[in-house]
Amino acid sequence: MPFKDIQAFMKVLESKGQLKRITAEVDSDLEITEITDRISKEVGPALLFENVKGSKYPVLINAMGSYERMSLALGVDKLEEVEEDIANLINMQNYIKTPKLIKSIPSLTRLLAVLPWRLPIKGACQEVIEHDPDLSTIPVLKCWPDDGGKFITLPLVMTKDPDTGVQNTGMYRMQIYDKNTTGMHWHWHKDGREIYDKYRKLGGKMPVSVAIGCDPAITFSAIAPLPKMIDEMMFAGYLRKWPVKMVKSITNDIYVPADAEFVLEGYVDVNEPLRLEGPFGDHTGYYSLADMYPVFHVTCITHKKNAVYPTTIVGRPPMEDCYMSKATERAFLPLLKMIYPEIVDYSLPFEGVFHNCVIVSIKKRFPGHGKKVMNSLWGMGQMMYAKMIIVVDETINPHDIKAVTKQVFESIDMKKDLVFSEGPLDALDHASANDHYGYRLGIDATKKFKAEGNNIRWNCQVKSSLELDKYLESHEKIASFNYPINGAMQGALIVSINKSESNDAKKLIKELWNHEDMKYNKFLIVVDKDVDANDISTVAWKVFNNIDAKRDLLIEEVNFDNEDCFGHRLGIDATKKFKEEGHNREWPDDIVMSEDIKKKVTKRWSEYGFEKNI
Structure with missing residues (x-):
């Protein structure tokens, strides 16, 4: 059976030893983030902060922050079962021959659960109705020191296409501006932005309802990259094996999940000027820069009598969102394979x-x-x-x-x-x-x-060289280096550099390739000095984030006479770029917690109820 709501999910987590209650008073400004970040990096439990300064509502975080909890959220023992389930559903071979069709009847019957139920009565999410809304009563987090403010990070933003009347649900962060306005982070490629653009042509006010704190399968469906013709609540119904109960918002015609913890109702005035939103410490591990976005006006807040505020933080991986990404990966593999x-x-x-x-x-x-x-x-x-x-x-x-x-x-x-x-x-x-x-x-x-053409195999033997090691250790620009001579990365030199001028990294790549003991090097990766060259995971994260493929790769032909070594070698400049290097945009900072908050959390660690300090 599906979870009725997020609180039912919490009870199951607690019964399995997967939820930690924290009774000590904590601050929603940065402190909860630092605690959660430490726990998530250790793949620790979900956290329920029961005593948040200035608010009567508890905060639930890291609820899906492990493979086990993400699987539990979707009603399976492991995420591969979601993949197998969807693969069986879309396998047309199951419906061609009668014996297979009969075996598929349970799956087909389950499709009856796809369509959400629209209830004619109020839902649990509407036990309390506040027509004079005040967002400051909700313990919304300020996640990182340089964030533009407090951000709602798990909102199910529900809008209605003015042409078709079809509802859309997406997850777009919402910066709190004041007690009844927020930013609405619809950027170019998102469905919410497309619907907003349609309303702009019509003029006036665009109705919006935002559900916070639903059954985790519903929350997951809001981030799923679904084709436009598939309604997110239908997908959630399929995952839950039971229809999503929906109720009409109090002040507009948008239907919301009946068992949500909170619902924010209001509008976006499409004629209103855009407002600066951000920066925000994002899932890339960097701050996304401030930019101009629409403003959401909250005219009504409804919620349960004993509501819980679920949220998440994002930043340098691994974090809770990584497991949500893996669930998406498994769920959509069958669709990729079908195409x-x-x-x-x-x-x-x-x-x-x-x-x-x-x-x-x-x-x-x-x-x-x-x-x-x-x-x-x-x-x-x-x-x-x-x-x-x-x-x-x-x-x-x-x-x-x-x-x-x-x-x-x-x-x-x-x-x-x-x-x-x-x-x-x-x-x-x-x-x-x-x-x-x-x-x-x-x-x-x-x-x-x-x-x-033939496969090129780099047959040169990479050998340890004391002379090369001394050269790298004494180089004024090199902060650390890693030159594996065995294993998967044999011969791939990684160096971190004290970069002070444009093109320092590319100059160093060419300089190193001219060194006699580097003539067989096939891959050379350069990162900034704050990265330990021996931390392969962080190096990979920097490479994936920091390169423009056309600008930051150097390719050099190698062909040594009378030696079984030929082909091309690659230099990768994964450092921060300057304007002189062809990067005219602002380069964002890495997300790093302030030292005072780190010290505060370290000092209070035992107060939170944790035995081992991390």
């Missing part, structure tokens, strides 16, 4: 923060098949944001990062196997020269047919 049957599997690694890296394995059948797949994916909905797509053969598990890395490092030729695709990018991409637009990188690491 492109050659796809075997794919992975969205945590370091790629949803849209910066996609690894896909395929059954390769013809020359150029790998390039065909990556270009196809860039043409699919939110896959257009994929900043890097790596294609490997079906023998490579895309979730095995070491195997993928080994295949890429050993097999690709940088001149033939890299694809530079110019096109749309996510609004959060900060490395491109232009907003929303730039270069994406495709890496074809599949085995090559004769027509594609």
Whole structure:
């Protein structure tokens, strides 16, 4: 059976030892974030803060912050079951022959749960109705020190298309401006923005209702990259195996989940000037920059008598949103395979923060098949944001990062196997020269047919060199370095650099390649000095975030006489870019908690009820 609401989910979490109650008074400004960030990095429990300064409502956070809890939220033992379930539903072979059709009757019957129920009465979300709304009564978090304010981070923003009357549900962060106005973060590529643009042509006020705190399957459905013809509440009904109960908002014609904790009702005046929103510490691990967005006017707040405020924080991975991303990955693999049957599997690694890296394995059948797949994916909905797509053969598990890395490092030729695709990018991409637009990188690491040329294998032996080590250690620009001589990354030198001038990183790459002991180096990655070159996960996160494929890759041909070593080598400049390097936009800061809050939380750690300080 589905969870009736988020509080039913909380009870199950607590029964399984997956929820920690914190009774000590905590501040919604930064303190809850720092506590949660430490816990989420250790894949710790969901947290219920029962005593939030200045508010009577408890705060629930990190509720889906593990594979176990994310699976539980969707009613399965493991996320792969969601994949199998949807795969069986859309497999038309199940409906062709009578025996298979009979076996499929339970799945078909379950489709009756897809359509939400619209109740003629008030819902639990409307036990209390406040026509003089005050958002300050809700314990909305200020997540990070440089945030523009407090942000609602798990809102289900519900709007209605004025042409079709069809409702849309999306998750768009909402900055609190004052007691009854917020920002509405609709950027270009989102469905909410498209509906807003339709209302702009009509003029007047656009009705909006925002549900906060629903059954986790409903919340998950709001972030799912669904085709436009599929209603999010229908998808939630399928996942829950039971219809979503909906009730009409008190002040507009939008229907909302009946068992939500809070509902904010109001409007966006499409004739009103846009307002500055942000900055915001985002899921990329960087602050998204302030920009102009529509204003949401809250005219009514409804809620349960004993409401709980669910929220989340995002930042440098891993965090709660990473597990939501993995659930999305599993749920939509069957749809990808239905459209492109050659796809075997794919992975969205945590370091790629949803849209910066996609690894896909395929059954390769013809020359150029790998390039065909990556270009196809860039043409699919939110896959257009994929900043890097790596294609490997079906023998490579895309979730095995070491195997993928080994295949890429050993097999690709940088001149033939890299694809530079110019096109749309996510609004959060900060490395491109232009907003929303730039270069994406495709890496074809599949085995090559004769027509594609021979596979290039870097056969040079990488040896430890005391002279090279001394050179790197004494170099005035190098803060740390990592030169693995064994394993998947053999010969891939990583250096962190004290960058003070434009093109310092590219100059260093060329300088190092001229060193005698570096002549066999195939990959050279340069990151900023604040990154430990030995922390491979952080290095990968910086590479996925900080490069524009066209600007920041250096390719050099290598062909040593009388030696079995040839091909091309690659230098990657993953450092922060200056204007002189062709980056005229503001470069955002990494998200870092302030030292005073860190010290405060460390000092109070035992007060929160934790035994081990982290």
